[in-house]
Amino acid sequence: MPIEPQALRVLMHLVAHRGRLVGKEELLDAVWGNHFVSESAVSSQIKAIRRATGDTGQTQQVVRTVHGEGYRFVAPVQEEPDAGQPPRESSSADEDGLVSPADQDRPVVAVLPFVDLSPAARHAHVARGLTQDVIAALSKHRWLRVLTGAATARLAGHPDVVEHLREKLGVRYAVEGTIRLDGERLRVSASLTDTAAGVCLWGDHFDRTFQDLFDVLDELADMLVATVEPEVGYAERNRSSRLPRTDLGTWDLFHLGSYRFFQFTREGNGEAQRLLNRCREREPDFADAHAWWAYAVVLGMVYWDTEPTTDLLDDAIQATERALRSDDQNAVFHVLHGRVQLARREYQAALATNERAVDLNPTFATAYCGMGDSLCYEGRYSEAIAQFEHAVALGSHDPQLWAFRTYGALAFLFAHRFEEAVDWTTRAASIPNCQYWTTAHRVVALAQSGHVAQARTEVPDLLEQCPGFSVDYADHKLFYLKRTDQRELYLAGLRSAGVPE
Known part of the structure; x- marks a missing residue:
């Protein structure tokens, strides 16, 4: 039997949350949003669902009413992929206004x-x-x-x-x-x-x-x-992270992956890539999972065990492009797209991408950091430093504040403002989850500023934070730098400090 669009939206919300009771207020917010309607609108649509499905208020074999509380979808559900249709490029709503389960669970x-x-x-x-x-x-x-x-x-x-x-x-x-x-x-x-x-x-x-x-x-x-x-x-x-692992919806699975991502450890990054990829597989239209998986991959390349291959960078850029096709007004997607572009040495494109992110959301500190990186790698150091300073000013509560200061230190370093580079690494090192590259930047800045003896005292800490760190290791991990003068300055500082070849 045909079903009206509004009743279908109510039904889809109940199906998406079939494991629990759904209150009337939740249905009003999810289906009608900020349009004011009375609770009787929900009751009316429940009756329409029952007419369309052959259910009744007595049998309640599809939707069960819990008086005074809400509704629960109780019919069996069998999920079958549509072999005749490719995945749809939408993370939030299709042309009928139906919202994906992950988007419904957004806070x-x-x-x-x-x-x-x-x-x-x-x-x-x-x-x-x-x-x-x-x-x-x-x-x-x-x-x-x-x-x-x-x-x-x-x-x-x-x-x-x-x-x-x-x-x-x-x-x-x-x-x-x-x-x-x-x-x-x-x-x-x-x-x-x-x-x-x-x-x-x-x-x-x-x-x-x-x-x-x-x-x-x-x-x-x-x-x-x-x-x-x-x-x-x-x-x-x-x-x-506190929810039972056996009962995670797509949104919670995504945030569990984000939780591991923001631990900024080798193990956490590997697990983040795995969990975010599971989100992509579970709900192919979930754009956030595609974008953040790509960023986790790039961070794994720069910091840990992910090999920076052309094929994997191609996969990452395609993932962020897919997210942007879903929502090109999302500043986060632009920024994460820019991170992949930087890894691919596409600095001008990354600058434009991050500028677009700032246009969309002027309060997003990470976008200013992305602009700073893009300008730094192009050799436009004064402009880069101004962007890093703005990122730090906005990002006092951002989980990547240590990275803003660490990447800013690199700009000071390449600008031959070595004492300021040391100061920024010192400030970055006081922030939890700070990574070994902060210490490496500090070692280089000290060595290049003439404080070679002090730089040498920092090397044991660097090797403790990243066992196996060497000049060759750094050269391999700095794959995103295409300027010879920047790479040579960095590697020369490591050698002066006595970092193993």
Whole structure:
């Protein structure tokens, strides 16, 4: 029997989450989004599903109603590949508006209205403007689902706001904040809450004096989003790592792979490649898995055991191109595409790719790092350093902050600004998960600056961090450098410090 499109969307959501109870609020959010409809709309579509499938309210052999709680899909499901059709290039929705299971599981974030605590509370319009700016900037991180301001406006002052967000709107993370404006002084306080645990994941305040209020609000909105997004990513990776391995959906499997990726170890990278590849196989239209698998492969080439072959680099670039075909407005996909282009020595193309990422999402610190790398390898050192400095300023909570400083140190090194290169490696080394290349850069910078004796004292630490490190090893791993002067400067510094050939 024919079924109406809206009823089909409800049915597909229930099928995708057939292992659990699905509440009415979740269905409203997943199917109708920010369009206001009453709960009776859900009941109406459930009746339509039963008519189309021959189910009844008495037998409930397809969809079971749990009164007061929601619905559960209970019919047997047999998944069969369509041998006559190639995989479809879409990670989020097809022409009928049906959303993939992985995209349905993306975390929902709510930005609650910022509260005006100013004397006489005369700046509510400023608080509303900052709220909207944060929502707009956070929504540029397309792996997140961000509620609109209209969806949260009525929650200001709600006594059980966290519970309401979690139970009624399916929100996993909530941003709250206040502003205090007095003359030319502004304080913005903000926090990020995990609604499931009811705990604060992050909180801070920012004080500014200003001449142009809009300029400082733009700056603070960017800083807030550049902090909140990686904190949500960190929480998602940790959440997925604690789930039973036998019951992982595609989204959780993806974040388990990301969790291993961000361990920045040889074992973690190998496992990340394996898990992300499983995601690609399980759901071929899941663009995030293709893009991050490619980045894991490139990082494995630069740091660990993955051999930088032409064929594998071709596979990696094709994976990021596939992700971009799915969503060319996704700044992350552009950045990861740029990482592969850098590995292929396509510096100008990588620069353009990262510039596009910045256009799409000006708060994405990794894009500025990618621009810095592209400019550095082209020999445009002053421009490169400016981009690395911007990446560091935005990325104080980014899990790759150590890499921003390490890659920035390489730009200082190639620019013959050796003392500054040493300083950047020192700062990078204080960050958890920092890798052996930081120490190698430091050894080279010390040797090239004339501090050869000190450089030699660092070599045992380098060999402990990367057993088997040698001049030949470094030469092989620096495959992404095509300028002879850069490679020779680096290898000469290693030799001066007494690194084995």
